[in-house]
Amino acid sequence: MTTIDKTFDFQEKVLALRGYRQQLLASNIANADTPNYKAVDIDFAKALQMAQSGRAAGGLAKTSPMHLDAAGGSAVAGVKPLYRAAVQPSIDGNTVDTNVEQSQFSENALQYMATLQFINGKIQSTMLALRGGN
Amino acid sequence: MSLFNVFDIAGSAMTAQSMRLNVVASNMANADSVTGSDGQPYRAKQVVFQAKPLSAAMPKGASGVVVARVVNDPSPMKMVYDPKSPYANEQGYITMPNVNVVEEMTNMISASRSYQANVEMMNTAKSMIQRTLALGQ
Numbered sequence: 001m002t003t004i005d006k007t008f009d010f011q012e013k014v015l016a017l018r019g020y021r022q023q024l025l026a027s028n029i030a031n032a033d034t035p036n037y038k039a040v041d042i043d044f045a046k047a048l049q050m051a052q053s054g055r056a057a058g059g060l061a062k063t064s065p066m067h068l069d070a071a072g073g074s075a076v077a078g079v080k081p082l083y084r085a086a087v088q089p090s091i092d093g094n095t096v097d098t099n100v101e102q103s104q105f106s107e108n109a110l111q112y113m114a115t116l117q118f119i120n121g122k123i124q125s126t127m128l129a130l131r132g133g134n
Numbered sequence: 135m136s137l138f139n140v141f142d143i144a145g146s147a148m149t150a151q152s153m154r155l156n157v158v159a160s161n162m163a164n165a166d167s168v169t170g171s172d173g174q175p176y177r178a179k180q181v182v183f184q185a186k187p188l189s190a191a192m193p194k195g196a197s198g199v200v201v202a203r204v205v206n207d208p209s210p211m212k213m214v215y216d217p218k219s220p221y222a223n224e225q226g227y228i229t230m231p232n233v234n235v236v237e238e239m240t241n242m243i244s245a246s247r248s249y250q251a252n253v254e255m256m257n258t259a260k261s262m263i264q265r266t267l268a269l270g271q
Contacts, residue, residue: 015266019136022259023196026140027185029251030147030199033154033244034183040195076136081195102251109258116265123270 007126011119013051013075017044018112020076025105028084028096036093039084039101051075137266139196140259142188144252146198151249153201154181158242165233168221176231178207178238207232 024040031037086095157179167176184202192198209232217226 016136020193022137022262023139023143023193026143026255026259027196027198029255030143031183031185031197032248032251033151034185034199037185042195076193098251102254105255105258109262112262113265116269119269 004126007122008119010052011115011122013048014115015112015119016075017042017047017051017079018108018115020079021108022105022112024081025101025108028101029098029105032094032096032098032101034094037096038094039086039096040081041084041104042079042081047075047079050078136193137259137263139188139192141256142192143196143198144256144259146188146200147252148249150181150183150199150201151245151252154183154245155242155249157181157204158238158245161233161238162235162242164231165235165238167231168219168228175211175229176233177211178209178231178233179204180207181205209234 021042021044024042028039028041084095084100087097087100089095161178164170164176170176181204182202184200185197186200187196188198211232212230213227214230215226216222216228219228221228223229
């Protein structure tokens, strides 16, 4: 892995996970009126930790730098969606709480854009270094 | 890009909600239809939503919405006493549609709110994608 790869590696994983979470939250909001639909979400901190350590869902640890990523290099591949604990489940078995989902959706979008901002900063400082300060 | 799936999900939900709105409109319009093309009084219709992964490319856990089927409302028909009507039975009662107008109104508000939520979701996804495309500029 080159230095430039390493510079963007972490933020790239964050972006992939945020994008994945956005899709899950989107399907929660879309299915707010579907009978028996259970709201899903991921444990973001755990997923990011797993992606960073290169562990897949099977829990295989990399004990040698020569080992390949079990998840095929994708940060999302090993992440398991979990069902949200229902606070007020409705009578048709649906556990989507629209207010919670919408606030989470906005929050996740903001976090995604914040990550983009960080990447932009890194690109700018890398370009500055490449140009020798000119 | 994975975020494009959000458009598919929101789009499927909007289609489903507008179908629900259509059914509500049909029910409201036919709340007093004593007879239809089959000679029977109108029966209220309801849509049944189903969560479904829209494509193979969709990651696990993410699913859109489809209308599985449109069912007839099983609630009993309204009987109204009107002996002058040509549709009255021997006792002088006519069978009126089982449309509950109050229920249909709340159904309509719920559908339009859900539709709005999905439009909002699409707007957010759009600005996220635009910001991603503008990376490094």
